[in-house]
Amino acid sequence: MKKILAIIRPDKLEEVKQALEEIGCHGLTVKEVRGRGRQLGITESYRGHDYKVDLLPKTEIEIVTMEVKLDNIVETIVKTAQTGDIGDGKIFISPVEEVIRIRTGERGEKAI
């Protein structure tokens, strides 16, 4: 089992969610996060003063999946979240030791 942690542009969330739905990937957790990479900051201006905002709002999608579905999901995210400009985000993949469904106590892949 693998965990996919994708940090994407907030405005791409709907598209990505829909594309994942189409390939049968329903379960996901979404967080609003802030961070920075190569995109660096943007400028905001209040009462004639410019302020550099160096942490940008991003959206984080967390998906736990069986290994056979992994490549398909990752490809889908890359394809839909990509604009080609700096700031598209990153995907991190890591192994998951165990999954437990709280309602039934089931463990392993059938609990995903």
Add this chain to the structure above:
Amino acid sequence: MDPVLNSGDTAWMLISTALVILMTIPGVALFYGGLIRRENVLNTIFLSFISFAIVSILWFVYGYDLVFGADIWGFIGTLSNPFFGGVIESNTLSTYAPTIPTGLYAIYQMTFAAITVALISGAVVERMKFSAWLAFIPVWITLVYIPVSHWVWGGGWLAQMGVLDFAGGTVVHVNCGMAALALVLLLGARKNSQLLPHHLGYSIIGTGLLWFGWFGFNAGSALGATNLAVSAMIVTNMSAAVGMITWILMDKLETGKPTLLGALSGAIAGLAAITPAAGYVNITAAIIIGFIASICGYYAVSHLKPRLGYDDSLDVFGIHGVSGIIGTIAVGIFATPLINSAIKGGLIAGNPGQIGIQILAVLVIGVYAFIMTLIIGKVIDITIGLRVEKKHEVQGLDINLHEESGYRLS
């Protein structure tokens, strides 16, 4: 003929009183509350609400009489009815507004005292002790607002000289602006003195309520449902609109983009500047007043403040103080008996001497408010301490001073 109660005038003044209350709670409270860090939102809003409550009490215990009671040497009124004793029961009409009850005139004036203190709070947010603010309110009202208000509106020495301040350019705006400047000099700058609004939505609602309430403030200062009230309403709205658009133009020219906070700030600059002039000038003058106040306000907050380095957090001096000065002096130029037959008018109406009186009022009230506030602030600093602990300032005041937070996760 004995004066009789006019129900139209009384109804309008009851409404105006409620409108000005809405300006302070929650108008000013929300306007300021949106502009600070999220960790300080409750404290900032609290400063306005507590000001309103304390002034409401003091005003009827002794405040009204000291401002509007029989004049003593031009300096202060006589305290003849403490706790407003017997005034409501006697059903008298006000000597200042002979068609409405004395009590109505008194509570209308109370709302002006309350908003003046609440406005000062914008300068000291995010770092002043709540206890110090609690001590500041009654002392400042007693030693600064009450005498100044008596000089201008209660038959004091400036009133005797013929100063014109229709709705509070000097009493409210110059007064609060200079007091704010004095307090921030004592308090010092915040550790993080950036103006990064955590929730502009609050400030939008606050500004809307201020603009709306300002019709009670300015048109209400006609003290009746009269043509003069209509005239004051029109010029008030005109100046606000011109102020807003002018600030947006300044934004565009100076930083490249029109900003909403700039629009709100410009509207308030226009409203504050027309306040002393609302019952004396025509529409052309209102356009000029709103335009100049907005440009000067813009430069005060974007150039003067960083150059001098004081941390007037939400620009109480830069917007209210500067606009109050401009509006008060503008009265000396543009006031006309064609709008208000009770006056001789200003420079354009052939009475250049009025400018001198207006400038004198700005100088005297500005200097008095500044020095008295410095003294009051210094005494509070020595006895209670003005500033919160460094740790509390960094973590935020809501959780440390009030054990509450504006935004809870669950």
